[in-house]
Amino acid sequence: MTLIKSISGIRGTIGGKAGENLTPVDIVKFTSAFGVWLKIRSGKKRIRVVTGRDARSSGRMISGIVNSTLQTLGVDVLDLGLATTPTVEIAVQDTKSDGGIIITASHNPAGWNALKLLNEKGEFLTAEEGKHMLEISDSGDFVYAGNDETGEIISDNSWNKKHIEKILGLNLVNKNAIKRADCKIVVDCINSVGSLVIPELLERLGVKRYMLINDIPDGNFAHNPEPLPDNITELAERVVDEKANLGIIVDPDVDRLAFVCENGDMFGEEYTLVAVADYVLSNTPGNTVSNMSSSRALRDVTLRYGKHHYVSPVGEINVIMEMKKRAAVIGGEGNGGVIYPELHYGRDALVGIALFLSHLATKKIKCSELKNSYPHYFIAKNKISIEGKVDFERVKKKVRETFKNHKIDERDGILVEADKWWIQARPSNTEPIVRVYAESQTREQAEQLALQMMEIVKNV
Secondary structure, X not given: OOEEEEOOEEEEEEOOOEOOEEOHHHHHHHHHHHHHHHHHHHOOOOOEEEEXXXXXXXXXXXHHHHHHHHHHOOOEXXXXXXXXXXXXXXXXXXXXXXXXXXXXXXXXXXXXXXXEEEOOOOOEOOHHHHHHHHHHHHHOOOOOOOOOOOOOEEEOOOHHHHHHHHHHOOOOOOHHHHHHHOOEEEEEOOOOOHHHHHHHHHXXXXXXXXXXXXXXXXXXXXXXXXXXXXXXXXHHHHHHHOOOOEEEXXXXXXXXXXXXXXXXXXXXXXXXXXXXXXXXHHHOOOEEEEEOOOOOHHHHHHHHOOOOEEEEOOOHHHHHHHHHHHOEEEEEEOXXXXXXXXXXXXXXXXXXXXXXXXXXXXHOOOHHHHHHOOOOOEEEEEEEEOOOOOOHHHHHHHHHHHOOOOEEEOOOOEEEEOOOEEEEEEEOOOOOEEEEEEEEOOHHXXXXXXXXXXXXXHHO
């Protein structure tokens, strides 16, 4: 059983002992600390927080605790109910609220849940902001409101529709081209909020031929919810059986996005951002940003347009900070996370779908042909389960010794880079694991590099 505190929020398994799992005691503690932190940050006596949740079975219970805790702090709550992560981010921004809490463990299994914390911009907390909030939680210095000063809870389930409206209003979303293309699409909604918003988005984009699988939003995930190739075989089979033009899959809170080509081959979550960036850059050339664990194919595509590509440590807020610094027109993470600042600074699968379909429709080519138009890289993604803490300084020392003639970057775990390959090991922010990624122009070299790094980690 696990409780993880990081820039990705407060994440853990449901049930068990307080302080070691995500229990009611922990939910009250961290929600209280966040509410106090927001009050200090805003300098206001009365603040408002937006909340929303994915479809996990524990979500309703956690939502009740979160909303009631905020209320007892004298905080007003705007509860969106079942809503995507990017929808909550947009609602915080557009309502000029003081912060937000998204109740979702994203790609983690159904037995997990989390509090994703947003500042007044609708963005995740920085490491420094998170540190301050955790100091407040450790101190337990919470002052609750008197009977006449408690907050008000208002429910508003209109924000999924408002989110879609904002996407439809973007200049680069080509509804006419999408309608003319008349694509047939299969969507895996992974039994969460995607089943509530993706059908309406597709219809508003002019897509009439689509079918849904795993579309009951009850949180009983039909498969591992992380949109990786091993987990989306059902979608690939349905795309081929139905003679569809492509398949779409999102994660439970709809901030990650992956596609399946018409022949059943994976478009690849790494290439979601690459394809969307290609479309954006072809219309509005500018710089791009991805995290250090993402495919270098984005770099190559950016260079085609004569612009610069930059990398940041893993973590949505780290990418966002680098995007603002570099005035990037598109960015994100190779896990299928698209950040399009024209809409908002946050990973958003819904805007990713709209831009990808616009790209495919205007190109007038098959999904597999689009994939083949990009630089070919192979990325090996591995993870090593751990108990307790890893002495990562010893890992880094051994890696430096092993790859002493190569470029080393230690901003996020440790990354070794050469002209045609890179390899990285880093402790996860969301699971008790060490992630080991390697990329090369050949599958064999990528897998060999990953194995070499994994041996170093295991030996330490």
